[in-house]
């Protein structure tokens with residue numbers, strides 16, 4: 023019998039992209055059938071049955087893809103299906119070795135004189151993964167191509183700096199000042215931070231998990247832009263994310279991966295460096311991280327490519343007919359594999375191969391040293407290339423490459439595979455020599471202790487090769503290229519009608535909806551607006567937008583929505599404008615960031631308006647808010663259903679009284695707490711100007727509330743105050759009757775008429791209503807005139823005050839500067855009180871600059887569910903409590919008698935012994 027091996031051996035089962043079905047499958051089945059018939063004819067049925075049983079036994083032991091979540095612990099792409107390597111591996115290895123050296127030297131050098139830290143072992147394990155990508159895959163930014171978007175693993179940064187050094191983009195001084203950004207001449211930031219190195223880094227990644235989730239939503243956002251006709255590439259950019267296996271424990275890493283499959287994001291490639299270790303020790307000492315991840319990604323609908331073993335193993339696998347080699351590998355846990363890379367080859371021979379005599383025999387021809395050097399797949403450029411190529415061409419699904427490596431590869435005694443590897447920052451002279459020898463770096467003994475950097479000459483083969491590769495791929499990476507595009511943003515006059523106020527009672531959330539509707543009608547920016555909602559549009563009354571501008575869906579709408587007959591039906595469309603993200607604040611923030619950085623990644627400025635439950639903003643996904651600052655994102659965040667007492671009924675979990683404070687901590691974020699529709703319009707119009715016409719890298723946080731009240735028309739000359747953070751909204755009534763009028767107890771005696779007692783109440787958001795009502799009560803019942811101020815942003819007032827104070831400190835003999843808040847309030851006399859639906863710390867931010875101090879009423883403590891009126895009385899921020907607070911502030915200054923406060927307490931039936939909302 024003659025079976026044509028080549029003809030039927032078309033592809034191996036389980037190989038990436040291959041299939042044993044179809045034409046080849048038929049051949050196999052025909053061949054087996056004929057062998058079976060021959061056996062029957064020549065051996066008879068009994069002997070044939072025995073033979074078949076024997077073969078079935080072998081089949082059980084053989085490697086074979088399971089129908090379950092995982093495939094055997096083998097490379098997904100078999101050796102015979104690897105494409106030829108297109109580069110010069112010798113030169114590339116030389117270049118990589120130099121990178122390794124410089125990346126290590128940068129950290130060691132910095133730590134020889136400082137304790138600034140740094141990481142050697144991560145890049146050491148990932149160098150091949152990066153170099154193959156840099157030399158053959160990652161495309162740079164050109165005039166007609168935005169560039170591939172690459173999320174570099176944060177603490178592998180020294181490797182990226184080492185490359186930029188060889189490319190001539192960084193010089194020795196930069197490397198010398200790694201992690202010493204304040205040193206003379208500037209230095210390099212520890213990790214990828216576009217805020218600090220805006221021409222270099224595109225994406226902050228070192229807060230683990232954020233790179234992965236951002237890359238997912240970035241890949242989806244690229245499709246959104248294309249679907250809406252805002253970009254026009256000839257070739258689609260790819261999004262690459264390099265991450266760690268330990269990082270995969272972050273919920274942000276794995277929590278959103280189904281999006282990739284659902285949206286068919288074949289523009290997304292993840293490379294997970296499975297060095298089996300994280301910071302403290304093994305990632306899965308008692309298991310197998312690669313198998314675990316494979317199961318998860320396959321289950322989520324991703325294309326998974328495992329790169330486990332380097333080429334040295336191919337021969338062993340080919341010769342192992344028993345299936346024992348795979349069996350042995352599958353038996354070992356990651357803790358064992360870690361051990362094999364720190365022990366000598368004799369240990370692996372004994373403990374790994376030695377378990378089965380057949381395996382010992384399999385490696386008889388190898389010395390212990392050769393056994394020790396059997397490479398893992400992630401250190402084999404050819405295997406890595408094959409995986410990248412398969413990933414790049416894969417259609418319909420995102421790809422994850424699970425590459426097995428050794429942490430601290432090449433560090434030898436200094437940390438290769440050791441548990442302390444992640445923390446290693448120093449190397450002694452002996453270790454440096456070994457490293458030099460292993461990677462053949464031409465550095466002499468006499469200077470090696472200084473860990474000098476090594477850069478081949480510009481006309482060296484290495485430099486020329488490196489530059490030629492980058493040129494062929496479009497340019498250097500990482501690189502952040504921003505060509506400022508100024509949008510023709512609408513001015514405040516587009517809101518003329520809106521600024522007249524509303525007769526009907528509406529909330530600031532509804533007012534925002536009206537602002538958005540007006541903006542969507544402005545031709546110059548309407549297409550750039552990206553409304554983002556995580557499943558709460560109905561809560562915010564924004565569901566009308568579903569029909570008006572459509573919800574983006576790459577698939578359009580494949581079903582007839584149940585509410586199709588209603589005017590405002592749930593309308594999904596391929597060119598829909600809304601990103602309705604579902605219940606994922608992290609995903610929505612990732613979309614906000616992708617949209618808010620589109621001016622940089624695509625050269626297309628987009629204006630995200632992300633509206634969400636304010637409690638699930640910075641409190642829930644604060645690190646992404648922080649990152650939005652670092653990455654220089656622009657746009658508007660709108661924390662709706664804000665206010666500890668404005669959101670009544672919902673109780674402890676939902677009532678937010680602190681997001682403004684959290685937002686205040688982000689240096690590039692402008693938090694505002696508008697009370698009225700016109701304030702919103704002024705703030706948003708100015709925000710558009712600053713971010714999209716003046717190109718400031720800032721973003722806005724606006725709290726929105728759901729209490730309805732009539733929105734007054736905009737008073738004259740308040741725009742500047744609104745934007746700066748404080749203006750007088752309603753002066754106190756002059757009609758305080760002289761009979762009841764309180765007079766200033768400290769007014770000069772002896773003929774001079776006593777000054778009327780004056781108070782100032784600062785309110786913001788809907789709680790300004792408490793201030794306004796208190797103003798009336800104070801005048802009518804206690805004869806006190808109070809001005810009501812709208813405090814739109816305590817943070818901005820504070821920042822301005824700090825700026826002046828610092829200037830004064832550094833210019834002690836010059837004329838002192840006065841902050842806006844000091845200047846504004848200097849003309850006023852009396853007591854100052856702030857009332858807020860947020861914790862007291864929010865208004866207290868300006869206390870040091872308020873003449874005579876600020877007395878604050880706020881909502882410190884956990885929320886609870888009840889009616890708005892009862893909540894406000896409970897937290898002491900209703901009108902009556904504001905009256906009591908104001909009288910107290912006046913009494914504290916000796917401006918009224920304490921008995922007056924006591925009277926008010928009685929007047930309003932307040933129990934002075936009632937519990938205090940804040941307990942600790």
Ligand SMILES: Cc1ncc(C[n+]2csc(CCOP(=O)(O)OP(=O)(O)O)c2C)c(N)n1
Pocket residue numbers: 143144177228229230231265266267268269270295297299300301305429444
């Ligand atoms: C959110 C977050 N938590 C903790 C850290 C601190 N950290 C930096 S690197 C690291 C270990 C990373 O392990 P892994 O992802 O496996 O990367 P490797 O260095 O092994 O490639 C940790 C815990 C961080 N950067 N971000």
Ligand SMILES: [Mg+2]
Pocket residue numbers: 266267268295296297298299300305
């Ligand atoms: Mg790791």
